[in-house]
Amino acid sequence: MPMPAASMIVSLALFVATAATGAEPAAPATIETQALRGGLYLLAGGGGNVVAWLGGDGLLVVDTGSAAAEPQLLEALTKLSDGPVRLVVNTHWHPEHVGGNAALRRSGAQIIAHDGTRARMASRQVMSTDQVEVPAVPRDAHAQ
Numbered sequence: 001m002p003m004p005a006a007s008m009i010v011s012l013a014l015f016v017a018t019a020a021t022g023a024e025p026a027a028p029a030t031i032e033t034q035a036l037r038g039g040l041y042l043l044a045g046g047g048g049n050v051v052a053w054l055g056g057d058g059l060l061v062v063d064t065g066s067a068a069a070e071p072q073l074l075e076a077l078t079k080l081s082d083g084p085v086r087l088v089v090n091t092h093w094h095p096e097h098v099g100g101n102a103a104l105r106r107s108g109a110q111i112i113a114h115d116g117t118r119a120r121m122a123s124r125q126v127m128s129t130d131q132v133e134v135p136a137v138p139r140d141a142h143a144q
Contacts, residue, residue, distance in 0.1 A: 031065075031072045033079065043076050045069070048096030058083040061109070063091055064100030073100045085109040093120035098137050 031045040039054035046069025051062040059081055065073050077085060085104050090097055090113035098121060101111055113121065121137040 031069065031076045033076050041080060043073065046072055047099070050100075052077060052080055054081050054083075055086070058086040060087045060089070061085050061104065062089045063097040064088060064104060066096045067099035070100045070103050074103060087112065089113070090117055090121070093117050093125065093134075093137070095134060101137065 031043050031050075034042045034044065036042055041052045041054070043050040043052060043065070047066035048063060048069075050065050050073060053060040053062075059077060061077070064070075085107060086109060088101060088104050088109050088111040090101070090111060092098075093113075105111055123136050125134040126132070127134060
């Protein structure tokens with residue numbers, strides 16, 4: 001029996017949240033695409049993992065990797081489907097989760113996230129354990 005769409009989104013979000021590498025690369029890495037099952041793909045590399053689910057009318061993407069790997073992400077998604085990215089689900093506010101948001105929004109994708117994730121994306125954050133300051137995500141890359 002097929003999994004309901006809402007359950008699939010939650011499952012994808014949990015998978016990506018536990019699989020992300022958390023490290024911003026010095027130079028963009030090659031993104032390796034691995035078919036998982038039933039139109040579900042893992043795009044690994046470039047500082048974070050992205051999951052894409054190919055539907056009949058386009059793609060659902062969970063997280064968007066780092067900004068440095070945005071061109072490679074767009075290329076990998078184009079190889080999966082000539083259909084548009086319809087929906088992006090951000091599981092977290094760190095840069096390796098939201099770096100490709102603006103490019104996908106410009107291509108027509110809707111971006112969604114938990115209220116807490118959206119609030120953190122909208123303002124400067126300080127990661128005290130690593131002494132790293134993360135600027136607010138550009139307005140065109142915010143979750144709705």
